[in-house]
Amino acid sequence: xxxxxxxxxxxxxxxxxxxxxxxxxxxxxxxxxxxxxxxxxxxxxxxxxxxxxxxxxxxxxxxxxxxxxxxxxxxxxxxxxxxxxxxxxxxxxxxxxxxxxxxxxxxxxxxxxxxxxxxxxxxxxxxxxxxxxxxxxxxxxxxxxxxxx
Amino acid sequence: xxxxxxxxxxxxxxxxxxxxxxxxxxxxxxxxxxxxxxxxxxxxxxxxxxxxxxxxxxxxxxxxxxxxxxxxxxxxxxxxxxxxxxxxxxxxxxxxxxxxxxxxxxxxxxxxxxxxxxxxxxxxxxxxxxxxxxxxxxxxxxxxxxxxxxxxxxxxxxxxxxxxxxxxxxxxxxxxxxxxxxxxxxxxxxxxxxxxxxxxxxxxxxxxxxxxxxxxxxxxxxxxxxxxxxxxxxxxxxxxxxxxxxxxxxxxxxxxxxxxxxxxxxxxxxxxxxxxxxxxxxxxxxxxxxxxxxxxxxxxxxxxxxxxxxxxxxxxxxxxxxxxxxxxxxxxxxxxxxxxxxxxxxxxxxxxxxxxxxxxxxxxxxxxxxxxxxxxxxxxxxxxxxxxxxxxxxxxxxxxxxxxxxxxxxxxxxxxxxxxxxxxxxxxxxxxxxxxxxxxxxxxxxxxxxxxxxxxxxxxxxxxxxxxxxxxxxxxxxxxxxxxxxxxxxxxxxxxxxxxxxxx
Numbered sequence: 216x217x218x219x220x221x222x223x224x225x226x227x228x229x230x231x232x233x234x235x236x237x238x239x240x241x242x243x244x245x246x247x248x249x250x251x252x253x254x255x256x257x258x259x260x261x262x263x264x265x266x267x268x269x270x271x272x273x274x275x276x277x278x279x280x281x282x283x284x285x286x287x288x289x290x291x292x293x294x295x296x297x298x299x300x301x302x303x304x305x306x307x308x309x310x311x312x313x314x315x316x317x318x319x320x321x322x323x324x325x326x327x328x329x330x331x332x333x334x335x336x337x338x339x340x341x342x343x344x345x346x347x348x349x350x351x352x353x354x355x356x357x358x359x360x361x362x363x364x
Numbered sequence: 365x366x367x368x369x370x371x372x373x374x375x376x377x378x379x380x381x382x383x384x385x386x387x388x389x390x391x392x393x394x395x396x397x398x399x400x401x402x403x404x405x406x407x408x409x410x411x412x413x414x415x416x417x418x419x420x421x422x423x424x425x426x427x428x429x430x431x432x433x434x435x436x437x438x439x440x441x442x443x444x445x446x447x448x449x450x451x452x453x454x455x456x457x458x459x460x461x462x463x464x465x466x467x468x469x470x471x472x473x474x475x476x477x478x479x480x481x482x483x484x485x486x487x488x489x490x491x492x493x494x495x496x497x498x499x500x501x502x503x504x505x506x507x508x509x510x511x512x513x514x515x516x517x518x519x520x521x522x523x524x525x526x527x528x529x530x531x532x533x534x535x536x537x538x539x540x541x542x543x544x545x546x547x548x549x550x551x552x553x554x555x556x557x558x559x560x561x562x563x564x565x566x567x568x569x570x571x572x573x574x575x576x577x578x579x580x581x582x583x584x585x586x587x588x589x590x591x592x593x594x595x596x597x598x599x600x601x602x603x604x605x606x607x608x609x610x611x612x613x614x615x616x617x618x619x620x621x622x623x624x625x626x627x628x629x630x631x632x633x634x635x636x637x638x639x640x641x642x643x644x645x646x647x648x649x650x651x652x653x654x655x656x657x658x659x660x661x662x663x664x665x666x667x668x669x670x671x672x673x674x675x676x677x678x679x680x681x682x683x684x685x686x687x688x689x690x691x692x693x694x695x696x697x698x699x700x701x702x703x704x705x706x707x708x709x710x711x712x713x714x715x716x717x718x719x720x721x722x723x724x725x726x727x728x729x730x731x732x733x734x735x736x737x738x739x740x741x742x743x744x745x746x747x748x749x750x751x752x753x754x755x756x757x758x759x760x761x762x763x764x765x766x767x768x769x770x771x772x773x774x775x776x777x778x779x780x781x782x783x784x785x786x787x788x789x790x791x792x793x794x795x796x797x798x799x800x801x802x803x804x805x806x807x808x809x810x811x812x813x814x815x816x817x818x819x820x821x822x823x824x825x826x827x828x829x830x831x832x833x834x835x836x837x838x839x840x841x842x843x844x845x846x847x848x849x850x851x852x853x854x855x856x857x858x859x860x861x862x863x864x865x866x867x868x
Contacts, residue, residue: 219794227536234543234558241555246824251550251557254812255543262539265532272532291589295789298588298761302581302782305765306775321765322758329754339755343762355419356770 220269227266234259297328313361318344368494371713375721379729384427384722387420391428392730395435396737398452400443400745404580404760405452406436407802410696411575412767422704423722429700430723431730433693434486434676437636438734441478441669442745445471454636454672457644461657461664468660473606477662478669479738480606481618485670486731488622489629489677494724496630497713500685504710507686509817510828514838516811519632519688520804521842526631526638527797531849534800537791541801544569545808552816564776571699571806572771573780575692578798580764581785584757586792606662614666617647621670628671629678632690632803639675640668677727684708684720688807692799695806 234255244250301324308317322340331339348358378384398409410432417425440455445462458478465474507515524534547558548568559565606614624646625639647667648657657664682688687709689695701708706716713720738745768781788798822828830836 223794223796230543237558241557246819246826249816249819251553251555254815255546255557258539258543258546262536262543265535265539268532269530269536294588295585298585299782299786302761302765302785303779306779306782309769309775309778318762318765322762325758325761326755329757331754335755339758343759347762347766351766351770354416356416356766357773358766358769359773 217273220273224266224270227262228270231259231262231266234262294328298325301325301328309361310359311361313363314358315344315348315363316361318347368498371717371721372494372725374717375723375725376728378423378718378722379427379725384424384726385729387424387428388431388726388730389733391431392435392438392733393737395432395437396439396442396734396745397748398432399436399439399441399455400748401751401756404583406433407575407693407696407799408580408583408760408764409436410693411572412580412763414572414575414696414700415767415771417700418703422701422706422716423719425700425704426697426719426723427726427730429697430680430727433697434673434727434730435734435737437486437669437673437676438479438482438738439745440672441482441665442475442738442742443749445474445478445665446746447749454640454675455669456637457640457668458665460644461659461661464658464660465662465665470660473610473662474665475742476739477606477610477614477666479735481614481621481666481670482673482738483731483735484618485622485625485673486677486727486734489626489674490724490727490731492626493677493680496681497685497720500681501710501713504686507710507834508832509814509821510832510835511838512686512688513811513814513818514829514835514842515686515688516807516814518838518842518845519682519690520800520807520811521845523632523691523800523803525845525849527800529795529797531853533794533796537796537798537800538804541804541806542808542811544574544801545805546812551809551813564774569780570771570777571696571802573768573777574784574805575696575802576764576768577781577784577786578788578791578802580760581782582788582792582798584760585785585789587753587757610662613662617643617663617667618670620646621667622674625671625674626678629675630681630690632682635679635691635693636672636675639671639678643667643671684712685710687712687810689803692802695803698806 238252238256238259241252241255242250243253243256301321305317305321308320311317312320319340322343323336326336326339352358379388394409394413395406398404398406410429413429413432417428420428436452437454440450440452441458441462444450444455444458445466448459448463450456450459462474462478465471520538524531524538527534527537543558545568547565549556549559549566556566621639621643624643625636628639628642629635631638644657644664644667647663648654651657651661651663653661679690679694682690683694683698685708687698687707689698698708706712706719764781765778768778769775771777791798818828819826828835829839
């Protein structure tokens with residue numbers, strides 16, 4: 216939890232400084248005619264306060280308030296990682312290979328990651344692709360054809 | 365009164381249009397499904413379906429999306445009672461006594477009273493909603509940019525106050541949402557802000573991509589951490605109609621739940637969840653046998669289920685009357701209305717009477733549909749509950765991907781959704797609540813516009829916010845809220861330090 220807090224505070228402070236510098240460059244304008252950078256600049260300044268508070272909080276709060284939740288095992292994190300990779304690969308392949316092919320690969324991967332039997336993987340993937348393709352095409356959505364163009 | 369009756373009659377004409385009836389049914393059906401199945405909530409479902417409503421008329425779109433919201437309140441109780449896992453957040457307390465009733469062979473009366481309580485709570489809230497929106501809209505005609513700015517500040521502050529977790533973390537989420545709202549071309553100067561040279565960001569980030577990522581993808585990642593195994597209660601669910609004794613015990617909680625739930629729904633950050641928790645606490649407090657709560661007391665089901673539906677109706681009041689959504693779900697509805705070129709607010713009823721009365725009337729119709737869906741068709745939902753999560757999860761992701769792609773037929777939107785999914789997951793792991801982020805994201809542009817307009821009106825003087833009475837009172841309440849929260853934090857910190865010294 217301590218690492219989470221330090222990393223997140225560092226991220227917020229960095230974001231805050233980035234926003235303030237970028238906004239200043241856009242131009243803050245004046246109170247008579249506010250510039251495009253005024254609102255984000257003020258928000259960047261405001262963001263610093265809770266960020267520093269969270270950073271300094273353990274100094275004056277002795278009791279740990281965050282509940283010690285059950286941490287996920289390495290296996291679960293691996294599953295999450297695999298799902299994430301599948302999502303990104305799908306995005307990269309969607310317009311090149313087309314909806315049918317890329318979604319087939321995606322469904323096969325996902326059903327497999329979830330430890331389904333091969334029969335479930337194949338039937339589930341086939342049904343998902345057919346129902347979604349024809350269903351959404353019927354609703355007027357144009358799905359990419361890719362190599363089947 | 366005659367205006368209201370004629371408005372309602374014209375609304376029923378709109379609601380009974382066959383196409384609108386179909387969309388109403390689709391909305392409440394999907395809402396019930398979402399409520400029954402853990403793994404995706406109403407916000408995730410609405411954000412997936414939102415792009416698909418772009419081709420519909422504003423009234424049809426709103427009827428369907430609203431149906432999903434209040435439908436989910438009905439459906440959430442089914443899984444709470446039968447599986448002891450809440451289908452969505454507002455049904456958490458129903459687990460406490462509902463599941464115990466099921467274990468005692470009284471799943472039927474529990475489901476029955478939950479459904480009837482939901483109907484009564486919803487009906488009550490729709491009636492009060494009609495009168496409240498009209499009255500509030502008349503008052504809001506006196507609002508100018510300073511009043512709106514102050515009201516939005518107060519709304520955001522209250523939503524922070526009521527959010528789960530740390531106050532500082534909720535403030536960060538609000539600010540982050542406001543910053544995300546700044547992405548895109550500035551409406552006044554035409555200068556791109558935080559677009560990093562990418563034309564895809566000139567129009568800003570879409571609310572659908574953010575909501576689907578934070579509430580769809582992130583929820584899937586979180587669920588992957590644990591094996592979601594469900595034991596569905598095995599006995600046949602019978603005797604869905606509560607008996608006379610059940611009604612005697614429940615009528616008080618239902619009445620109190622309706623009256624308590626509606627105003628809580630209006631509160632920013634409140635809504636159905638807060639209403640159900642407070643109703644349970646109230647019923648337990650005033651009960652002659654509080655020790656029975658948690659062991660199968662029907663009052664513990666009747667009150668919260670009524671309150672959450674009454675709260676869901678109450679949440680429409682600030683959205684329709686002021687154009688200010690009180691929670692993330694209403695923020696999505698506001699996004700849908702803006703896309704359709706309909707701006708809710710004080711002139712909403714006069715400029716778009718068909719939309720307003722059509723939605724109100726469809727809520728009556730939708731609640732009747734929900735009673736049929738949730739009682740006679742309970743067997744269908746029990747079967748669906750048995751579908752394992754390892755099959756549900758891929759389907760949820762597939763719908764998220766299609767939903768994101770359908771926005772602009774662009775892979776960039778899908779990538780943005782996945783990115784927010786990762787961000788949402790990391791935020792959850794670090795104890796941040798994403799709901800205030802979505803609310804402030806939607807309100808951000810309006811906050812900035814009203815701020816700039818106020819400064820232009822006052823020729824650069826900030827005193828405009830304190831000189832106008834409504835704005836001054838609103839800001840004073842916001843300041844008091846901030847001071848009282850800071851003071852309670854200071855007292856807690858002082859107590860912690862004293863505790864630490866004493867223990868040393």
